Amino acid sequence: MTVTNGKEELEAQFTQWREYVRRRPELQSSDADELEDHLRDSVDELVALGLKPDEAFLIAVKRMGGLDELSREFAREHSERLWKQLVFTGDPADSVKKIRSRQDLIAMLICAAGAAVSIKVPGLFGLRFEDSDTFYATNFSLFTLPWLAAFLAWRRQAGARLCAVLVALFALGAAGANIYPLDEDSQSVNLVGTHLPIALWLVVGLAYVSDELRSSRRRMDFIRFSGEWFVYLVLIALGGGVLTVFLTGTFKAIGLDSGEFISEWLLPCGAMAAIVVAGWLVEAKQGVIENIAPVLTRLFTPLFAVVLLAFLVAIGVNGRGIDINRETLMMFDLLLAVVLGLLLYSISARDPLAPRGTFDVLQLVLVVSALVIDALVLLMMAGRIAEYGGTPNKMAALGENIVLLVNLAWSAWLLLRFVRRRGGFPAIERWQTSYLAVYAVWMWAVVLILPPVFGYQ
Missing domain, CATH: 1.20.58 (Methane Monooxygenase Hydroxylase; Chain G, domain 1)
Structure with missing residues (x-):
């Protein structure tokens, strides 16, 4: 009976270890099987020497090394995978991952299209870029960040309560940007235009952590996400700049002026969509170039x-x-x-x-x-x-x-x-992730409290 229980506990440890390994996107299913075979052989050898199964398992795992080191080794051995993973998402051998990746792609395209369309909706009511500087300066983050939050909330399968909180906070941001009587030359316009995007970005953080708001680890994951999102956004912007230059030059060569299309459609719609696309890229490429x-x-x-x-x-x-x-x-x-x-x-x-x-x-x-x-x-x-x-x-x-x-x-x-x-070291991490709430409170205070206190000057 003891031997049976020992084997069951050992298999449970193997199952847990296998699930952990398969979370690494750079390791394919065949890699996980290969690693498990090596681990089982090592455990059998140690058990044959007289060790207990649980002791043999721990020693064998330690001998195998950390997953970070193993991942780097597999990346060197199969370098072609890195470039494939930069373009395609998911493991082709895993149908579940492939379906999930395809669903994420579809959701991202819907949200990116929604962000691109949103920036043009005010134009239907006569609010053009050149005539409404104040409106777009205070509202630009409201055209795209709700869509990014929607994509992350969908991906995290956020509950109804969290979704209601997200909607309420974005509505509060919209009220702060539009209800106050702000003149074009007032300092309050600049304050709302610079602080509201940060406040709303922290709302995006709520969608990212979803139901794990109290988890310091998840809050730190959002900080990592923010950094990688910024890097991807810069890269997309650089690519968009090159595209714009070529578009201008090629159309000019045949006597057509593309300036109006670029300023009215390509730049605003592309910028709004890029914010969502960058978020999707970070989510899709975790473990590939996330550092x-x-x-x-x-x-x-x-x-x-x-x-x-x-x-x-x-x-x-x-x-x-x-x-x-x-x-x-x-x-x-x-x-x-x-x-x-x-x-x-x-x-x-x-x-x-x-x-x-x-x-x-x-x-x-x-x-x-x-x-x-x-x-x-x-x-x-x-x-x-x-x-x-x-x-x-x-x-x-x-x-x-x-x-x-x-x-x-x-x-x-x-x-x-x-x-x-x-x-x-964990105390430093806990302090930084907990302090995010302080930033959020101050950003909302600048947007909602300072303008009326100073008479909207």
């Missing part, structure tokens, strides 16, 4: 650390404060956002069990440097607000810098503890 953003992070983290340190040294040598104006504020906010992005994507790509290394020290230097710069900017900004009074732009920038200051300060503390071996 582009973290690789770029490894490259730019040392460079930004050196630049920020050089800037702080220059301030100390010159003895001059930071000249705060609108352009400077935008530049420093963008700089701090880039630093935060570098931190997030390096965290997302790091093995939590890996030992501390030089790159972790560089991250700490980067975060501390950004923290000091943020504190200096806040000091100068508070002085100017006290002297000249507040405006919507200044208050939005002040709040954003405070939000970033809190994040960077605690991140620096957690990184310092980690580098000094006083704390674990």
Whole structure:
């Protein structure tokens, strides 16, 4: 009876291991079968030497190595698969995956077409691009992000309650963009136009994590998704730019002007559809080229650390404060956002069990440097607000810098503890994923509260 139970437990372990392996898109079914044969042979040898089945299984799995290493080995051995997976989705040998991939493709095409059509709907009511700058500046994210969220919610099979929340939040965004009496020259137009897309992108995050909102792992997956989505979108934009140049040149060669078609149809419709297509590509190509953003992070983290340190040294040598104006504020906010992005994507790509290394020290230097710069900017900004009074732009920038200051300060503390071996790496990941809610609250506050508080100026 004991022998039977041992075999059943061993088979259950094999089943669990096989399911885990087959989640790797770069490993085909035949690869999984080959790996399982090797694993079973190794287990049989260890059992023959006198080990218990469960002990033999654990040792055999450890000898085989991690799946990341195995995946890389199979990628080197079957390099032609990578290029096929970049174009086609799913495993041709697996009919279930193939059907699912085809369904995803159809859903993506419907949502992309919906986004492309949405940007042209206001034109039916006389709202043309050249005549309604304010409307399109505040509403452009509402033409495409709901469609991306719909695709992700469909793919995750989100429940009715979550879908209702998504609809309500997008409706709230539409109200914030259109109900307030905003003049074309008002600062509130710029605030809504820049902050509403971020707020709605975090709503897309709700669709991405679906029913696992409390899971730190799923929230980190959304951060990875965001980085890869941006990379794909840039690549699509570059390809679209080349297409536009060739389209202009070829039609010009036969005496036709394609400028109106490009500005009125190709660029707006293509841009809206590309946002959905980029999201589909990230979902479809996971495990193939999903590590582009973290690789770029490894490259730019040392460079930004050196630049920020050089800037702080220059301030100390010159003895001059930071000249705060609108352009400077935008530049420093963008700089701090880039630093935060570098931190997030390096965290997302790091093995939590890996030992501390030089790159972790560089991250700490980067975060501390950004923290000091943020504190200096806040000091100068508070002085100017006290002297000249507040405006919507200044208050939005002040709040954003405070939000970033809190994040960077605690991140620096957690990184310092980690580098000094006083704390674990998962605490850093939990802090960053939990802080997404703070960003969401502030973005919605800028869109919905600041305009009426300052009289829509």
